[in-house]
Amino acid sequence: MQNTIKAGLVWLRRDLRWQDNPALQFALACCAQVHCVFLFDTDILQPLPANDRRVAFIHASVEALDATLREQACMSRAGLIVLHGTARTEIPRLARLLQVQCVFAAHDYEPLARQRDEQVHVALAAQGVRLETVKDHVIWERRELLTQGGKPYGVFTPYLRAWLARTQAAPQTPRSPNQMLQLLAPRPDPYDTPVPSLTQLGFGAARPMSGIMTGSSGAQRMFDDFWERMDDYEQRRNYPAVKGPSYLGVHLRFGTISIRQLVAIALRRMLEGSTGATVWLSELVWRDFYFQILANFPHVAGGAFKPEYDRLQWEQGARANDHFIAWCEGRTGYPLVDAAMAQLNQTGYMHNRLRMVAGSFLVKHLGIDWRWGERYFAEKLNDFDLSANNGGWQWVSSCGCDAQPYFRIFNPVTQSQKFDAQGKFILRYLPQLRGLNAKHLHAPWQAKPVDLSAAGVVLGHDYPFPIVDHAQARAKTLLRYAVVNKSVQASAGVLQ
Ligand SMILES: Cc1cc2nc3c(=O)[nH]c(=O)nc-3n(C[C@H](O)[C@H](O)[C@H](O)COP(=O)(O)OP(=O)(O)OC[C@H]3O[C@@H](n4cnc5c(N)ncnc54)[C@H](O)[C@@H]3O)c2cc1C
Incomplete structure (x- = not known):
């Protein structure tokens, strides 16, 4: 050749x-x-x-x-x-x-x-x-990894097992073409020109991606920084105020870093006994998993992985529209959700735990079609990737492969107490709540009037009242999903 x-x-x-x-x-x-x-x-x-x-x-x-x-x-x-x-x-x-x-x-x-x-x-x-x-873009693509029955995987854990076995048996070694780059041809006229400016391309100055360095050298520096923290990934990754994850999503999205390079290093560290590396590697496998879902089940780009969930009746009309806008703008009255949306709107990044909490809130508290949220994330996320974004939204709305069960509904207040106990993340994006003590930061409407006035917070003015009540929203969602669940059970012969 x-x-x-x-x-x-x-x-x-x-x-x-x-x-x-x-x-x-x-x-x-x-x-x-x-x-x-x-x-x-x-x-x-x-x-x-x-x-x-x-x-x-x-x-x-x-x-x-x-x-x-x-x-x-x-x-x-x-x-x-x-x-x-x-x-x-x-x-x-x-x-x-x-x-x-x-x-x-x-x-x-x-x-x-x-x-x-x-x-x-x-x-x-x-x-x-x-x-x-x-x-x-991936280690194993399309139909390269199949179940014993010769079908694409629709459940993550057996996929992970098969992925690890195959990758260890056939390691993916990154290669560098240094020597051969001399074969690069000179650019003929009229192409021997500098890269057109953003203005020439019809774009203006963009708000910066905070903490994200560009290009391959930027990706490498960010990875070197993460390498120091990789062993602690498992302990740190769930706390949005902590520098826990790698922040490499945008680099993986645009290929400024090689997936094979990352997998080779994480796998080696895993085999040396690092649980942090093991968990981080499994996140890279989720990425492969969703790529193969999109390739093998293209109907997910537009509909539920499990088509019976397309029958769910979502909220419609003016109230749903208002709720959706409040969610997009971070005005739900639930501080962790609002701070998450502010992070997305201001930086283009949202921490993984918050993608789950904010996504779940839209679908299971506001009863809004997960595809609305999917579209909003697609517009805003720096690391937007159709396969991972779609997989994430199908997961939070319980209608995808390997989704969380529909009756598991994140409570945004307990999530906040657990993963941002001191409210450090919340205050980064909602400084108007800084006078509240840690207990009230997670649910300001539960604070006594005297505490609110001592904190200088007027609900409805400085910060919204909650737009829905958690318990009522939860009950409504269980009803909404019960319809699908009953028909699934019936078609499986359970309710005959
Ligand atoms: C509703 C929702 C939407 C999401 N949308 C996207 C998206 O558009 N693009 C995207 O890359 N990830 C998406 N994710 C997955 C995950 O939130 C991000 O990959 C992660 O937060 C990116 O931050 P990081 O680079 O610091 O990740 P790290 O925690 O350092 O993980 C390393 C890499 O692994 C991959 N990864 C991690 N978690 C997942 C996952 N659950 N699914 C697939 N790949 C994963 C990403 O490429 C990530 O950069 C979404 C998750 C949810 C719940």
């Missing part, structure tokens, strides 16, 4: 790194000359707000990758060709102009991306150019 293709084009999408990049490695291994392109895809960018943090992150990471490629290739005219337009026209046009025989890219599993790749594939084929795609 070595150098059998005269010229190839690597189309980078959500794999913005040069190290351990299978599409790039494949191209370098079989082409005499390799070009690299990144496309700011107008089909994706068009609906986004001008200050979208993710576009700014991608932009900075593309600039860094361009500089690294030129440096590694020891040639200033090498580097990334950066385009702005739609994939179905720009990629075939570039392939024709560069006279490449093959375009290389990483597999994408999202329905719209699959459609896009199919359109590009057809357009390239019409020009006699091949589109070769390879696995990159």
Whole structure:
């Protein structure tokens, strides 16, 4: 295969790194000359707000990758060709102009991306150019891990077991293409230009992603920082005021770090006996799990994994709309939920424990369709990934694979007392409650008027009254889900 293709084009999408990049490695291994392109895809960018943090992150990471490629290739005219337009026209046009025989890219599993790749594939084929795609974003993809019955997994624990066994039997070693980067071709005119600015792309200054460094070097520094804390992950990960998790989600989303690199290190540490690494590795496996769910059960992008749950009757009308807006804006009157939403709105990040609490609140306290929450998170999360976000929302609403049972309804007050006992996280985002003592911070409406006035808090003015009562909401949700549950039992012959 070595150098059998005269010229190839690597189309980078959500794999913005040069190290351990299978599409790039494949191209370098079989082409005499390799070009690299990144496309700011107008089909994706068009609906986004001008200050979208993710576009700014991608932009900075593309600039860094361009500089690294030129440096590694020891040639200033090498580097990334950066385009702005739609994939179905720009990629075939570039392939024709560069006279490449093959375009290389990483597999994408999202329905719209699959459609896009199919359109590009057809357009390239019409020009006699091949589109070769390879696995990159996950360790095991699609139907690579199946149950003994030959079916895709729908339950996490046996999947985890099978994943660990297979990964230990066939370790995934990250590879670096340093030597071969000399095969990178000089960028011909008119492509030998700097990366267009955010303004040229139609975007303005974005609010920063707090604490997130960009590009592969940023990802590596964040991982080095997490490595020091990895052994404590299990103890620290549930407390939103504590620096417990890795914050690498956005880097995994855009491929500025390799999943194989992370898995290799976590697995090694696990085998050395670290429970922190064991739990963190299992989170990376959840990521693979949801990717394979989306690939094998594409109906989840739009409907419940268990279709009978599509029959649930969600709240509708003006009250539901008002409740939804209050939830989005962090005005539910439940401090942990409101602080979580403020964190999301202000930074684009939300701690995992809070994604569960805030998500559950929307669905099981407000009775609102989980897809509304899924859409809001998709707009706001820096690390938004269709598969993980969808999996998370199906989990909190109990209608997905491996979901929590419908009758398990997080109490936002006890969650708050347990995971933010001193209210440190709450006060970071709701400073107006700072005069309340720790006991009342979790449920200000339970404080006596004298305590509220001593704290300078006027409910309904400085902070809202709760928009729903926990006990009533809980009872309503049990009724709502009982309908589905009865029909499930009936169809299984339990209630005959
Ligand atoms: C309602 C809801 C929505 C979510 N939406 C997303 C999303 O859009 N994108 C996303 O990456 N994760 C999502 N998650 C999963 C999880 O909350 C985030 O991955 C995690 O909080 C990211 O922070 P971190 O990088 O510090 O994670 P760490 O705790 O350091 O975990 C490391 C990595 O493992 C993966 N991971 C961790 N937990 C999960 C999980 N439950 N499912 C899948 N992958 C996981 C992520 O890639 C994460 O970056 C969602 C969870 C819920 C409950």
